[in-house]
Amino acid sequence: MASTSASGTMAVKYGTMKTVISGLTVVLPNGDIINTGGRTKKTSAGYNLTNLFIGSEGTLGIITEVHLRLSPIPESIMSAVCHFPSLEDAVMTAQQVIQYGVPIARIEMLNADQMGISINYSKLKDIEAVPTLFFEFHGSESSNKENINIVEELSKENNGSSFKWAKDLEDRNKLWQARWDVYYSVKALNDNGRVYSTDVCVPISKITECVKFAEEKAKEFGVRAPMVGHMGDGNFHVVLPYDPTKKEMYKQLRAFNGTLIRKALELEGTITGEHGVGLHKKEYLLEQHPDSIPVMKSIKKTLDPNNIMNPGKIFDLN
Amino acid sequence: MASTSASGTMAVKYGTMKTVISGLTVVLPNGDIINTGGRTKKTSAGYNLTNLFIGSEGTLGIITEVHLRLSPIPESIMSAVCHFPSLEDAVMTAQQVIQYGVPIARIEMLNADQMGISINYSKLKDIEAVPTLFFEFHGSESSNKENINIVEELSKENNGSSFKWAKDLEDRNKLWQARWDVYYSVKALNDNGRVYSTDVCVPISKITECVKFAEEKAKEFGVRAPMVGHMGDGNFHVVLPYDPTKKEMYKQLRAFNGTLIRKALELEGTITGEHGVGLHKKEYLLEQHPDSIPVMKSIKKTLDPNNIMNPGKIFDLN
Numbered sequence: 001m002a003s004t005s006a007s008g009t010m011a012v013k014y015g016t017m018k019t020v021i022s023g024l025t026v027v028l029p030n031g032d033i034i035n036t037g038g039r040t041k042k043t044s045a046g047y048n049l050t051n052l053f054i055g056s057e058g059t060l061g062i063i064t065e066v067h068l069r070l071s072p073i074p075e076s077i078m079s080a081v082c083h084f085p086s087l088e089d090a091v092m093t094a095q096q097v098i099q100y101g102v103p104i105a106r107i108e109m110l111n112a113d114q115m116g117i118s119i120n121y122s123k124l125k126d127i128e129a130v131p132t133l134f135f136e137f138h139g140s141e142s143s144n145k146e147n148i149n150i151v152e153e154l155s156k157e158n159n160g161s162s163f164k165w166a167k168d169l170e171d172r173n174k175l176w177q178a179r180w181d182v183y184y185s186v187k188a189l190n191d192n193g194r195v196y197s198t199d200v201c202v203p204i205s206k207i208t209e210c211v212k213f214a215e216e217k218a219k220e221f222g223v224r225a226p227m228v229g230h231m232g233d234g235n236f237h238v239v240l241p242y243d244p245t246k247k248e249m250y251k252q253l254r255a256f257n258g259t260l261i262r263k264a265l266e267l268e269g270t271i272t273g274e275h276g277v278g279l280h281k282k283e284y285l286l287e288q289h290p291d292s293i294p295v296m297k298s299i300k301k302t303l304d305p306n307n308i309m310n311p312g313k314i315f316d317l318n
Numbered sequence: 319m320a321s322t323s324a325s326g327t328m329a330v331k332y333g334t335m336k337t338v339i340s341g342l343t344v345v346l347p348n349g350d351i352i353n354t355g356g357r358t359k360k361t362s363a364g365y366n367l368t369n370l371f372i373g374s375e376g377t378l379g380i381i382t383e384v385h386l387r388l389s390p391i392p393e394s395i396m397s398a399v400c401h402f403p404s405l406e407d408a409v410m411t412a413q414q415v416i417q418y419g420v421p422i423a424r425i426e427m428l429n430a431d432q433m434g435i436s437i438n439y440s441k442l443k444d445i446e447a448v449p450t451l452f453f454e455f456h457g458s459e460s461s462n463k464e465n466i467n468i469v470e471e472l473s474k475e476n477n478g479s480s481f482k483w484a485k486d487l488e489d490r491n492k493l494w495q496a497r498w499d500v501y502y503s504v505k506a507l508n509d510n511g512r513v514y515s516t517d518v519c520v521p522i523s524k525i526t527e528c529v530k531f532a533e534e535k536a537k538e539f540g541v542r543a544p545m546v547g548h549m550g551d552g553n554f555h556v557v558l559p560y561d562p563t564k565k566e567m568y569k570q571l572r573a574f575n576g577t578l579i580r581k582a583l584e585l586e587g588t589i590t591g592e593h594g595v596g597l598h599k600k601e602y603l604l605e606q607h608p609d610s611i612p613v614m615k616s617i618k619k620t621l622d623p624n625n626i627m628n629p630g631k632i633f634d635l636n
Binding site: 028033035048051055075272274277285292293298299 | 353364369457517599632
C-alpha cells in the first residue's frame with residue numbers, strides 16, 4: 001500500500017500515475033525496446049501506448065524507465081485536521097469540499113478504529129480516536145488560509161470539532177502522523193501480522209453510502225475494519241489485519257472484500273481504484289468489464305503471443 | 319481548429335481530452351459494442367482502453383458515447399490581456415508564469431500579425447497589433463486578484479504594457495475578442511479562403527526557440543504567419559491562410575510545416591499537440607515514434623483485421 005498511496009493521496013490535485021507520467025521505456029515480450037512518449041505536456045502522435053502500459057500489471061512488457069512531469073513546489077503548504085462524531089459526517093464534509101470546488105491538494109479520512117490504532121502505535125497526544133479528516137493545501141499563504149477557512153466552516157456545519165491547522169513542516173507532520181501510521185500500525189497488531197487491503201472506488205456522490213456499507217458489513221463478518229480513504233477520488237481502503245497462520249480468518253477477509261466489491265459495482269464504482277486486479281480480482285473484473293475484456297485479451301495475445309509476461313494476471317486467456 | 323481549441327486552450331487547468339473523459343462507448347470493427355470506463359475518478363480495472371481509443375482517429379472503432387467529468391463552476395472567473403514589444407517577451411512571460419506555478423486556467427498568445435487580422439476583422443478598439451498574451455483565472459475573487467497581480471508583475475519585468483483585467487462576463491469577452499476571432503478572421507482574408515494550421519508542441523523550456531524559428535522561417539518561405547499559442551502546453555498554431563485554387567501556395571505551406579515539424583522533433587517536441595496525424599503527418603510520425611509504430615500497427619491489425627476503420631490514417635499498414 002505504501003507505494004500506491006503516493007499516487008492515491010495526491011490524486012485530488014496531481015492526478016493518478018496516468019497524468020504525471022509523460023512517457024515510458026518498455027521492453028516488449030519479443031525483446032524490442034520502445035519509447036512511448038516524450039517531454040511535451042500533450043501529444044496526439046499515434047495511439048496512446050503510455051497509458052496502455054500503465055496499469056497493465058506487467059502483462060504487456062517490462063517498464064524500465066518512467067518519464068515524470070515535475071510540478072513547481074508551492075509557495076505555501078498548509079495542513080489541517082478535524083474530528084467528527086460520525087463517519088458519515090466526515091465523509092459528507094469531504095464530499096462537500098470536493099463538490100464546492102475548493103482547491104485542495106489532499107483529503108484523507110481515517111475511521112475511529114484506525115485512529116485508535118494509530119494513536120496507540122505512535123503514542124499520539126491531543127488527538128482523539130474518532131472519525132477524522134486530514135487536509136493539505138497548496139498555494140499562496142493567503143489563498144491557503146482562505147481555503148482553510150472555507151473547509152473549517154464546512155466541517156463545523158457537519159458537526160466537526162477540534163479543527164487544527166499548521167504551516168510549518170514539523171507541525172504539519174505532527175498533524176498528519178496518524179495518517180502516516182496506517183499501514184505499519186495495523187501490521188503491528190499481530191505478531192508477524194499482515195495487512196489485507198480492499199480498494200474499491202465509487203463516484204463521489206456514492207462515497208457515504210459505500211463507506212457506511214463497509215463499516216456495517218465488517219461487523220456482520222466479524223472482521224476488524226480500520227479504514228483510510230482518499231476522499232478526493234472516492235477511493236477508500238479497509239485495512240484488514242490478519243494472521244497468515246489462520247486460514248479461516250483469511251477466507252473471511254476475502255469474503256468481506258467480495259461483498260464490498262459487489263456493492264461498489266452496484267454503485268457504479270470500480271473493483272480497484274489503484275491496486276490493480278492481479279490474481280484475486282479476476283472474477284470481479286469479468287463483472288465490471290464483460291464486454292471489453294475480449295479487447296484486452298486480443299491486445300495481450302498480439303503483443304505477448306507466448307504469454308511470457310506475468311501470465312495469469314488480470315484475466316485468464318482461455 | 320474550432321473543435322480542438324476547446325481542449326487546447328483549457329489544457330493548463332483542465333488537461334486534455336484524456337483527463338476529462340472517464341469512459342467511452344465504442345462500436346468495434348467486428349460489430350461488438352463496448353463500454354471502456356465508468357463514473358469513478360480513477361480505476362485500475364484492466365487495460366486503459368479509454369485512452370487507447372481517444373486519439374486513435376477512428377482507426378480502431380467508432381465512438382458513439384463519451385462520458386465527461388464535470389468540474390464545479392469557479393466562484394470567480396477573471397481575464398487579463400497584456401501587450402509586448404516582441405514575441406520573445408510575450409513567450410518568456412508565459413513560460414515564467416507556468417514555471418513559477420501561478421495557478422491559471424488559460425494562457426493564450428497571439429502574434430502581431432494575428433492581432434492585426436483580428437482587430438481588422440472585428441473592428442476592435444483600445445487594443446494594438448503587437449504580440450499579446452490572454453490570461454484567464456479561476457478561483458475565489460481574492461485569489462484571482464492575487465494571481466493577476468503576480469502575472470502583471472511578471473509581464474512588466476518582460477516589458478509588457480497596457481495590462482488590463484476584467485471580471486464581468488461581457489468585459490471578459492471584450493478583452494478576449496481578438497483571441498476568439500482567430501480562425502474566422504484568417505479565413506476571411508481570401509474569398510473562399512481556407513486555413514492550414516500547424517500544430518507542433520514542445521517542452522515549455524523550448525517554446526521561445528520554437529516560436530522564433532517559426533516566425534523566421536515563415537519569412538524565408540514567403541508565407542504569411544498569424545499565430546496563436548496555447549502557451550500552458552507549449553503548443554502553438556501558425557494559422558496559415560491560403561487560396562485552394564493556388565496549388566503552388568499550398569505546397570509552400572506544407573513545406574513550411576515540414577520544416578517546423580522537424581525543428582519541433584529536434585527540440586524533443588511532438589509533430590502534433592492536438593490535431594492528430596491523419597494523412598499528412600504519417601511520414602513525420604515515422605520519425606517521432608519509429609520504435610513504437612509496430613506496436614500500434616499490431617493493435618490495429620488485431621482489432622480491425624479487415625482494415626475497415628478509417629483506413630490509411632496515422633500509418634500505412636504495409
